[in-house]
Ligand SMILES: Nc1nc2c(ncn2[C@@H]2O[C@H](COP(=O)(O)OP(=O)(O)OP(=O)(O)O)[C@@H](O)[C@H]2O)c(=O)[nH]1
């Protein structure tokens with residue numbers, strides 16, 4: 028089966044580890060007090076493809092870890108917590124992700140609590156390459172993370 032490396036980016040607490048655990052319940056996460064400090068990793072087979080999903084630590088000082096995880100990447104996912112303002116930290120991670128030069132999907136994570144970022148996603152992303160697809164949902168929803176996986180498969184299978 029063809030192997031695909033997918034790396035999930037996004038700032039701290041966006042919901043990356045939650046999303047990966049929802050998609051792959053036995054995925055591992057190297058964390059300290061609830062914050063990823065190295066990576067998440069899990070593998071899932073879907074429609075004839077093997078997806079190796081890596082999660083990154085979102086805190087600002089982990090740039091070197093994200094750079095290592097981005098090696099050999101095929102598709103990226105950016106997780107955005109819609110209840111928080113899209114700020115310089117998001118932009119920095121968008122830049123790091125786009126430096127890999129691969130297509131990306133933008134997952135808007137609606138956590139149950141919290142107000143919404145009022146600006147449109149198109150506006151937030153106006154200074155960046157366009158995402159292949161924007162998916163809205165919850166990182167804790169089985170249906171929503173499967174929709175994301177199906178979209179990732181569309182990207183790699185053309
Ligand atoms: N109910 C609910 N809680 C969520 C959702 N997404 C994230 N959370 C919660 O938000 C917090 C942060 O989520 P994580 O998945 O650990 O965030 P992360 O992006 O991996 O954060 P770092 O590892 O620090 O970069 C946790 O308490 C999650 O349970 C969601 O869709 N629904």
Ligand SMILES: [Mg+2]
Pocket residue numbers: 043044045062063082083084085
């Ligand atoms: Mg995490």
